[in-house]
Amino acid sequence: MLYGKNVVLGVSGGIAVYKACEIVSRLKKSGANVDVIMTDNAREFVTPLTFQTLAKSAVVTNAFEPVKEFDINHISLAKKADILVVAPATANVIAKFAEGIADDMLTTTYLASNAQKLICPAMNCNMYDDVATQKNMQTLRERGVLFCDSAVGLLACGDVGKGRMAEPCDIVKAIVDYLTPVQDFENKRVLITSGGTEEKIDGVRVIANHSSGKMGKALAEAVADRGGSVVFVYGNVKVDVPKCVEKAIHVTTTQEMLDACNAEFDSCDVAIMAAAPADYKVKNTFSQKVKSDTLTLELVKNPDIAKTLGEKKGERKLVVFSAETENLIENAKGKLKKKHADLVVANDVTVEGAGFDVDTNVATIIDNDGNEFECGKMSKRELADVILDKVNAL
Known part of the structure; x- marks a missing residue:
C-alpha cells in the first residue's frame, strides 16, 4: 500500500507519545519507510530505542547527528519526506510551527521541508480551546497544513474535553489517503x-x-x-x-x-x-x-x-x-x-x-x-x- 513512500514522523512530548509507537508499527506493516524525530521532552516518555526497533532505522534527536556522511540532518530528512507527520503535536510545537521558530531537530526539519505536513494535536482541553492555539492552527491550515484533529474524551489530566490525540488507525488512514489518493478522475x-x-x-x-x-x-x-x-x-x-x-x-x-x-x-x-x-x-x-x-x-x-x-x-x-x-x-x-x-x-x-x-x-x-x-x-x-x-x- 505504501511501498516506496517515505514518512518522517515527528514526536513531541506528551503522554500520547505511546500512541506514536503504534503509528510507526502500522506504517511499517503498510510498507512505508519511516524516520522518527524525537524532541527532548518526547524522550522523557518513550526511549528512542523503542522507535528505532519499530522503525528499523536510527531515531534522530539532535540536529547535529549525521544520518550519512556529509548529510546535514534536517535537510536530508526534509528532502526525503513524502509527508511529514507530527504526532503527538503539543501546543508548544504547534506555536513554533506557526511562528517559524526552528530551535531543535523537529522544528528545523519542519521549516526546511516542502513535503505535505500532517499535524495531530494532543493537549489539555483548555490549551486546545485557547485563542492562541486556535489561531496558530488556523494559520497552519491557511498554509495548506493538514490536521488529524483531536478527539473528545477523558484526558490524562482527568479533564473531559477535546484534546486527546486521534487514534493511530485514523492517523495512518489520513497518511494513506494523502499518499495514495483516490483516482476518481482517471481517464477524465x-x-x-x-x-x-x-x-x-x-x-x-x-x-x-x-x-x-x-x-x-x-x-x-x-x-x-x-x-x-x-x-x-x-x-x-x-x-x-x-x-x-x-x-x-x-x-x-x-x-x-x-x-x-x-x-x-x-x-x-x-x-x-x-x-x-x-x-x-x-x-x-x-x-x-x-x-x-x-x-x-x-x-x-x-x-x-x-x-x-x-x-x-x-x-x-x-x-x-x-x-x-x-x-x-x-x-x-x-x-x-x-x-x-x-x-x-x-x-x-x-x-x-x-x-x-x-x-x-x-x-x-x-x-x-x-x-x-x-x-x-x-x-x-x-x-x-x-x-x-x-x-x-x-
Missing part, C-alpha cells in the same frame, strides 16, 4: 481557466483585475492528484503554472481565452471556470500612451466564456465561479442558470479569508436542484477537492 480531461485577463487602453495602460490564479492552480493540482489530465488556460497569474498539467495555454485578452476554451472544450469531460476574465473592453484603443488630464473611455461587452461553453456542453459538466460583494446566493443562482452550468461556487470577496490573492476561501457551492453546500474557511486546495467531489456526485 478537465479544462481549467485561471487568473485574470486584461484589455488594452493605450500603449501603456490596460483594464485588469486582482485575480491571482491561486484557485485555478489548486484545482489543477487536485485533478492531477486524482488521476485526471488538465488543460490549463491562464491569463495574468501571480503563481507558477502547475507542472502537473497536460497542456498550458497562456492568453492575454478575454477573446483569446474564449478562443482557447472553444478549441479545447470538445475533447474535455469537465470545464471549471476559475478565471476572472474582463467583462468589458475598450471600443477604440490608442496605439500610443494617451497624455491627457482627463480620459473618457467607451466600453463594450466582452464575450461570455462560461455561457458560450454552457450552451454547447451537452453531457459535459460545467462549473462556474461567482465572486460577489452583495446578494451572494441570489446572484450566484442567477449566474448558474444564465450560464447553463451544473455547479456554481459562490464567494463574497468582502469576507475575511475569501476573495483574490489569499490562500484561503469561504464559499457556497450550489447545484441546479437548489442544494447549497456551505464551505467554511479552508485552503484553496481543500476547496478544490470539495468541488471535485461535487462534480463526481452530479
